[in-house]
Amino acid sequence: MKCLLRTSAGxxxxxxxxxxxxxxxRLKIRQLSARSESYAPVSMAYxxxxxxxxxKISKEPPIIIMHGLMGSKTNWKSLGKVIxxxxxxxxxxxxxxxxxxxxxxxxxxxxxxxxxxxFFLDEHRIPKAVLVGHSMGGRAVMSVALKxxxxxxxxxxxxxxxxxxxxxxxxxxxxxxxxRRIEVPPHLNMQxxxxxTDEILKPAVPALNLRQFLLTNLISTEEGYKWRLNIExxxxxxxxxxxxxxxxxxxxxxEGETAFIGGExxxxxxxxxxxxxxxxxxxxxxxxxxxxxxxxHADKPNEFLExxxxxxxx
Numbered sequence: 001m002k003c004l005l006r007t008s009a010g011x012x013x014x015x016x017x018x019x020x021x022x023x024x025x026r027l028k029i030r031q032l033s034a035r036s037e038s039y040a041p042v043s044m045a046y047x048x049x050x051x052x053x054x055x056k057i058s059k060e061p062p063i064i065i066m067h068g069l070m071g072s073k074t075n076w077k078s079l080g081k082v083i084x085x086x087x088x089x090x091x092x093x094x095x096x097x098x099x100x101x102x103x104x105x106x107x108x109x110x111x112x113x114x115x116x117x118x119f120f121l122d123e124h125r126i127p128k129a130v131l132v133g134h135s136m137g138g139r140a141v142m143s144v145a146l147k148x149x150x151x152x153x154x155x156x157x158x159x160x161x162x163x164x165x166x167x168x169x170x171x172x173x174x175x176x177x178x179x180r181r182i183e184v185p186p187h188l189n190m191q192x193x194x195x196x197t198d199e200i201l202k203p204a205v206p207a208l209n210l211r212q213f214l215l216t217n218l219i220s221t222e223e224g225y226k227w228r229l230n231i232e233x234x235x236x237x238x239x240x241x242x243x244x245x246x247x248x249x250x251x252x253x254x255e256g257e258t259a260f261i262g263g264e265x266x267x268x269x270x271x272x273x274x275x276x277x278x279x280x281x282x283x284x285x286x287x288x289x290x291x292x293x294x295x296x297h298a299d300k301p302n303e304f305l306e307x308x309x310x311x312x313x314x
Contacts, residue, residue, distance in 0.1 A: 049090070051088050064129050071099065072228070079305065092120075108236075110142075111248065113143065128153045135159060138160035155256060159263050159294050168268075172243075178204050179227060182201075209295075264290050
């Protein structure tokens with residue numbers, strides 16, 4: 001077999017080797033994918049950003065942006081506005097199932113997230129779109145491109161890989177379990193509730209920015225405080241359906257233009273995986289934003305936008 005990836009030790013690890021490590025996972029996901037035909041796609045909540053001045057409205061395909069795990073469409077509110085203003089394209093930021101304001105379901109995997117995006121395109125009568133996804137959202141848009149390439153104008157995959165997994169991802173089940181067990185006293189106001197929850201999260205989540213990100217999901221209801229996320233479903237499906245990317249038998253290499261954009265300080269997208277990624281996305285370009293971590297669009301928004309616009313218009 002052709003050598004597709006050479007490690008620091010010099011051993012030959014091609015896409016075949018990558019897939020062999022996922023063999024058990026693939027079987028489970030194929031079974032779920034076959035069963036998923038009986039599961040209806042969800043109608044995703046979204047924010048629509050559109051020009052109101054007729055001469056500024058672009059006729060180019062719209063841009064659909066999906067957030068990462070435990071995020072929501074609000075993560076892209078500011079950048080979405082800038083992208084709309086700069087390009088004139090209709091921009092949709094969407095909430096994935098079990099996130100934000102979208103429906104909660106017991107199932108959560110990338111084939112189903114892809115079906116949700118395809119359903120969104122049908123709902124809004126969009127024949128073709130630029131798909132942008134960060135982390136979990138990046139894997140969702142990759143699934144769409146591999147399943148139905150005709151609906152994709154350009155593909156932007158932000159700090160995630162179809163063939164590798166970050167070391168940090170192993171800690172997420174612990175976060176989910178802690179979040180699931182937190183019971184916030186209902187008499188607290190929102191500021192107090194977030195401080196209370198932050199103190200509980202701190203031992204397991206020492207990074208302040210990550211805790212603040214998780215706390216955006218804490219909401220107040222008539223019944224008291226709860227997580228906007230469907231913690232139970234995400235925890236149940238995390239291994240293997242969220243933690244790994246399925247290379248299904250039905251998938252064929254996506255031949256369209258694809259940009260993989262990573263954070264230089266992140267290990268979610270690794271340079272040593274590029275050659276294996278090209279087996280699935282042969283028209284890919286790879287870019288790494290200096291000084292950015294996994295949340296590259298939040299860490300370096302100006303640098304990200306400059307690169308995004310350059311690639312979009314190329």
